Amino acid sequence: xxxxxxxxxxxxxxxxxxxxxxxxxxxxxxxxxxxxxxxxxxxxxxxxxxxxxxxxxxxxxxxxxxxxxxxxxxxxxxxxxxxxxxxxxxxxxxxxxxxxxxxxxxxxxxxxxxxxxx
Amino acid sequence: xxxxxxxxxxxxxxxxxxxxxxxxxxxxxxxxxxxxxxxxxxxxxxxxxxxxxxxxxxxxxxxxxxxxxxxxxxxxxxxxxxxxxxxxxxxxxxxxxxxxxxxxxxxxxxxxxxxxxx
DNA sequence: CTGTATCCTGTAAGATACTG
DNA sequence: CAGTATCTTACAGGATACAG
Numbered sequence: 001x002x003x004x005x006x007x008x009x010x011x012x013x014x015x016x017x018x019x020x021x022x023x024x025x026x027x028x029x030x031x032x033x034x035x036x037x038x039x040x041x042x043x044x045x046x047x048x049x050x051x052x053x054x055x056x057x058x059x060x061x062x063x064x065x066x067x068x069x070x071x072x073x074x075x076x077x078x079x080x081x082x083x084x085x086x087x088x089x090x091x092x093x094x095x096x097x098x099x100x101x102x103x104x105x106x107x108x109x110x111x112x113x114x115x116x117x118x
Numbered sequence: 119x120x121x122x123x124x125x126x127x128x129x130x131x132x133x134x135x136x137x138x139x140x141x142x143x144x145x146x147x148x149x150x151x152x153x154x155x156x157x158x159x160x161x162x163x164x165x166x167x168x169x170x171x172x173x174x175x176x177x178x179x180x181x182x183x184x185x186x187x188x189x190x191x192x193x194x195x196x197x198x199x200x201x202x203x204x205x206x207x208x209x210x211x212x213x214x215x216x217x218x219x220x221x222x223x224x225x226x227x228x229x230x231x232x233x234x235x236x
Numbered sequence: 237c238t239g240t241a242t243c244c245t246g247t248a249a250g251a252t253a254c255t256g
Numbered sequence: 257c258a259g260t261a262t263c264t265t266a267c268a269g270g271a272t273a274c275a276g
Binding site: 034036047051070073075 | 237238239240
Binding site: 046048049052073 | 268276
């Protein structure tokens with residue numbers, strides 16, 4: 001993964017993505033979700049980015065897309081086993097970030113203040 | 119973290135970055151490293167990106183930068199407790215990616231093949 | 237509702253050259 | 257050695273309009 005041209009680097013670089021991670025966390029904690037539910041849950045994501053990230057996750061075998069041929073159409077996304085595995089590693093990361101966010105913001109202010117002089 | 123304007127979202131978006139994660143993993147598994155050692159370890163990273171990522175990590179209180187005033191200068195980076203915490207969450211993610219990379223690549227080929235018709 | 241297609245802009249990031 | 261500064265370009269990603 002530390003080699004530029006390695007497949008694992010490629011995969012890693014795409015998974016380590018803000019939207020993908022938030023989507024995985026949402027599907028993991030909220031269960032199967034429709035497109036619009038996901039868009040509401042993942043604040044600030046555009047339809048374009050949501051579609052794109054979901055396609056990536058689907059393509060890599062992490063997420064399943066199910067279309068119910070109704071009118072209006074209903075599309076539900078849920079985690080495949082592979083996605084569940086990843087989600088369980090990502091969730092601690094999310095919880096840690098929320099727990100430590102304030103501390104990091106404080107560190108930044110301190111850093112910025114210390115480097116403002118001069 | 120699911121709210122667009124929340125500090126934790128901001129912090130999260132910056133930590134969830136290819137280079138930052140690879141740097142954290144390197145420092146965690148290899149111990150304190152000089153700038154050039156890091157650049158060699160994290161394949162494909164430019165000086166610019168390495169500097170920028172390290173600054174971010176330093177600014178947020180995850181990494182410590184130590185300058186030894188010699189000639190030629192020597193600069194060593196190592197993890198602070200906060201960085202060590204994060205690194206321990208990121209490492210499983212890295213190991214998982216390497217373990218599953220092939221499987222995901224296969225899933226992609228299958229997906230692409232299935233969507234090529236038409 | 238769940239997308240796709242198009243346009244448009246800012247910015248991420250490589251290449252290169254320079255500095256203490 | 258360990259950066260900084262500058263330039264340039266590709267692409268990420270928002271806005272908008274349209275479609276099944």
